[in-house]
Amino acid sequence: KLNSATSLIGSWNGDFKVSGEKGQEIKINVYLDQNFKYANVKDTGVTWQLVKSDYSSGTLETSSQDISKTTPASISFWPYNDDGTGDLIASWNHNRENKQYSFYDIQISKLNSVTEAGDYTATLKWELADSP
Numbered sequence: 001k002l003n004s005a006t007s008l009i010g011s012w013n014g015d016f017k018v019s020g021e022k023g024q025e026i027k028i029n030v031y032l033d034q035n036f037k038y039a040n041v042k043d044t045g046v047t048w049q050l051v052k053s054d055y056s057s058g059t060l061e062t063s064s065q066d067i068s069k070t071t072p073a074s075i076s077f078w079p080y081n082d083d084g085t086g087d088l089i090a091s092w093n094h095n096r097e098n099k100q101y102s103f104y105d106i107q108i109s110k111l112n113s114v115t116e117a118g119d120y121t122a123t124l125k126w127e128l129a130d131s132p
């Protein structure tokens with residue numbers, strides 16, 4: 001088991017640069033292309049959610065969206081550089097550290113359905129939607 005009977009929250013790392021018009025919203029849909037599978041055969045039955053944390057109002061507000069193969073979770077992002085670019089991960093890390101604006105995490109639940117030790121794989125698909 002993954003040292004948790006119920007859920008685990010994780011975040012992304014690395015580069016995720018997006019270009020558009022400065023200050024114009026870009027929507028990014030996140031799908032669960034393939035749920036955790038053991039030995040590429042057995043689906044574990046865990047569930048996935050995108051958790052949005054937002055400090056825009058001055059206090060922390062959270063909301064979540066289910067992620068599945070047919071129903072995406074939606075991320076909103078506004079490019080902030082003068083050239084219309086921005087790095088989602090860098091922005092989210094900055095917002096988390098400074099307790100301002102919004103950032104996103106992934107929550108995986110029903111981990112008690114993972115009963116065998118081994119390597120598990122899952123695939124998330126990111127898709128730009130309604131972007132400039």
